[in-house]
Amino acid sequence: MVKVKYILLIMMAISIVIAGVWATGIFFQSEEKKVKKQFRNLSEWVSKEPGENTFTMVHKVKNIGTLFAERCGLKTPVEPLTGQYTPEEISGYATLCRSRFIKIDLIFYDLNVEFPEKELAKVILTARLTGTLTTGEYVDEARELQCVFMKIQKKWLFSDFEVVEVLRK
Amino acid sequence: MITNKKIRQFFFPSLTPKFLIRASLVVLLAYLFFGYLCIPFRIKGYSMEPTYRNGGFNFCWRVRYLFSAPKKHEVVAVRFAGNKVMLLKRIVALENEQVEFREGKLFVEGKEIDEPYVRFPCSWNLSPRQVEKNCAYVIGDNRNMPIEDHHFGQTSIKRIIGVPLW
Numbered sequence: 001m002v003k004v005k006y007i008l009l010i011m012m013a014i015s016i017v018i019a020g021v022w023a024t025g026i027f028f029q030s031e032e033k034k035v036k037k038q039f040r041n042l043s044e045w046v047s048k049e050p051g052e053n054t055f056t057m058v059h060k061v062k063n064i065g066t067l068f069a070e071r072c073g074l075k076t077p078v079e080p081l082t083g084q085y086t087p088e089e090i091s092g093y094a095t096l097c098r099s100r101f102i103k104i105d106l107i108f109y110d111l112n113v114e115f116p117e118k119e120l121a122k123v124i125l126t127a128r129l130t131g132t133l134t135t136g137e138y139v140d141e142a143r144e145l146q147c148v149f150m151k152i153q154k155k156w157l158f159s160d161f162e163v164v165e166v167l168r169k
Numbered sequence: 170m171i172t173n174k175k176i177r178q179f180f181f182p183s184l185t186p187k188f189l190i191r192a193s194l195v196v197l198l199a200y201l202f203f204g205y206l207c208i209p210f211r212i213k214g215y216s217m218e219p220t221y222r223n224g225g226f227n228f229c230w231r232v233r234y235l236f237s238a239p240k241k242h243e244v245v246a247v248r249f250a251g252n253k254v255m256l257l258k259r260i261v262a263l264e265n266e267q268v269e270f271r272e273g274k275l276f277v278e279g280k281e282i283d284e285p286y287v288r289f290p291c292s293w294n295l296s297p298r299q300v301e302k303n304c305a306y307v308i309g310d311n312r313n314m315p316i317e318d319h320h321f322g323q324t325s326i327k328r329i330i331g332v333p334l335w
Contacts, residue, residue: 007184110251126249140213142256144249166249166256167307167322169295 032113035121035149035156039108042067042158046106048098048131057098065091069150069159076163101139104131119151124164206231207334208252216309216319217257219288220244221333229255231331238326239263239305245329247307257333258307258321259286268306270295270316275308289313298323305329 029037045060045067065087072085085093098104109126116122128142148160182188203209208229212221221227221244229246239245239260247256262268262277269276273291275284291312300306300323308321 003185006186010186010189109253110249112250124250126251126254128254142249142254165322166247166328167258167320167324169298169322 031115031121031156035113035123036111038067038149038156038158039111039123039125043106043108046094046098046104048101048104050102057095061091061095061098064094067158069152069157072158073160075161077165100133101131102134104129121149121151121156123147123149208331210246210255212257216311217244217259218311220259220286220310221257228334229331230334233332234329239329244333245305245307246331246333247324247328248330252330255330256307256320258309260305260329261308262300262306264300264302264304264326266300266306267297268295268300269297273312284310286310287312303327 068087111125144164146162149156150159212225270293293316304323
């Protein structure tokens with residue numbers, strides 16, 4: 001009887017600790033979590049299910065633009081894509097790219113967030129894009145990215161993207 | 170009767186503090202072993218066929234390169250930002266060596282390399298290039314595709330994190 005009471009007490013204590021940690025996470029989000037949330041948003045809004053309706057498409061594409069700073073830099077090994085883009089241009093490219101796919105999934109892995117300066121975050125991560133093109137071709141690409149975020153009006157916005165060349169021909 | 174009790178005890182053990190400690194220890198060790206030393210992964214893609222088939226399951230054995238350096242012709246796992254997504258490739262050249270493709274044949278330091286693991290026809294041409302210091306040149310076994318569509322090249326040795334277990 002004493003043993004059961006003892007175990008129940010331990011389980012109650014563990015439950016209270018878990019609930020506390022969960023509540024702290026919900027109500028006091030750290031800056032790191034806020035940055036990671038932007039990746040979750042980007043992933044959700046880029047992703048596309050077959051038969052997506054126009055209303056959902058417009059809503060998602062419009063939201064993608066809100067994640068980026070006024071001038072967002074992109075650096076890739078593919079020279080013509082390197083440059084500075086406005087949120088409107090990014091939304092435009094996103095619409096174009098999404099229209100070529102029947103289904104897309106963009107997932108981010110291994111996010112490593114650092115804060116080198118105040119109001120500035122640097123994230124190194126792996127991005128994996130899988131999907132089916134309208135031509136029926138299956139796409140599965142993974143890239144390492146280095147992203148810079150700036151905190152503008154209490155919001156973390158993407159301000160720089162660099163595609164890291166893991167394999168150089 | 171005693172056997173029945175033992176079986177019951179094995180499948181439904183009493184939740185004693187000792188048992189909880191033991192169970193937590195097993196969970197912790199499994200997490201460390203399968204999270205850092207022997208990472209399970211599923212192969213997605215065709216770049217290592219026929220050696221490793223699309224959809225296959227394997228483990229990345231990280232202990233291999235804790236005390237030794239990667240060697241030529243070994244199949245290795247190349248990491249991106251972390252361990253969740255990796256590339257499975259074969260090392261064909263090491264630092265300071267020159268790599269080249271002529272009509273699908275691989276040349277390292279000007280010598281043609283016999284590659285029994287390459288089974289599909291290949292017609293690649295690639296001008297000679299030097300592997301940089303602390304780098305290795307990795308390529309997939311399946312070269313039956315245009316050279317632009319195959320993800321290969323030199324990578325830092327630090328990115329090579331292990332070998333497939335089988």
